[in-house]
Amino acid sequence: MSDETDQTTQLSCQELVELVTDYLEGALSPAEHFRFDAHISRCDGCGVYLEQMRMTVRMLGNLPRQALPAGAERDLLDAFRGWR
Amino acid sequence: MALARAAESELLEALRAGDEDAFAQLVREYQPSLVRVARIYVPTQAAAEEVAQETWLGVLKGLDRFEGRSSLRTWIFRILTNIAKTRAQRDGRTLPFSALQDPGRVPEAAVDADRFLDPEHPRRPGHWAARPEPWPEDALISAETQAVIEEAIEALPANQRAVISLRDIEGWSSEEVRNALDLSETNQRVLLHRARSKVRRALESYMGGNE
Secondary structure: OOOOOOHHHOOOHHHHOOOHHHHHOOOOOHHHHHHHHHHHHHOHHHHHHHHHHHHHHHHHHOOOOOOOOHHHHHHHHHHHHHHO | OOOOHHHHHHHHHHHHOOOHHHHHHHHHHHHHHHHHHHOOOOOOHHHHHHHHHHHHHHHHHHHHHOOOOOOHHHHHHHHHHHHHHHHHHHOOOOOOOHHHHOHHHOOOOOOOHHHEOOOOOOOOOOOEOOOOOOOOHHHHHOHHHHHHHHHHHHOOOHHHHHHHHHHHHOOOOHHHHHHHHOOOHHHHHHHHHHHHHHHHHHHHHHOOOOO
8 A cells, every 4th residue: 555546545436436525515534624624636537526516505595595385374363463 | 505604693572572574584585394294294295284383382482491402493393393293292103223223224226127138247346227318418407307306205205205395395403303313323324315316317318218
């Protein structure tokens, strides 16, 4: 294991996809983070995958909010009036 | 986003003074998340909506005694989980212990194994056999895409749905989600990872990619 590019130190694509959330959450150790970046820099497929996960998160943040059914809101406001 | 402390104390004052608009605003802000979190504990959407409704009554009852030691939001969600747990117990529903505490017990792959070369492959073990293709930017803002996402979220197990909703739709921090759902850091991340991975997969499938 003297060689830095030794197989045992490299992530496979299949391993990488399981680390994407830890990566985005900043939860990887510095060594793992380095291995992740090293893999991404030379693997187009994983680069696309990471970008898809980022887009997924962005799209989730842009979902329209669910409206409350009119009846439920009315009931709650009635309760609020009764409370005061 | 969390209300800033100053905004929160203003809101509290308004609520205590009987300001109906302030209450309506609070309800609109948190009702969707309350229902999603309640679904972890009760089996149907209707039951979850009842739990959320009961939560608001609990909020009104406790408002004068709320001392602001936690954020208003954390306090509201604590009321919710207490009501939901009590109700689950009353209905004779025992929560599977693993529901929130041990999501990692059953492994789930983010991407199907058949998308990759064999782990014993001589040259490229575990490399993409069918690599993902970039998504067209303009497809991402369509109403159809939103429907795909909502359908994927609906299909998630309740604990994954609660975590992804609070984190990614409502924009909570991981610490707030852990407090509201009483999750460890690791379990929160495992649930988030699985939920995001499934939503991504649904989008890929919709975009006409592999799977």
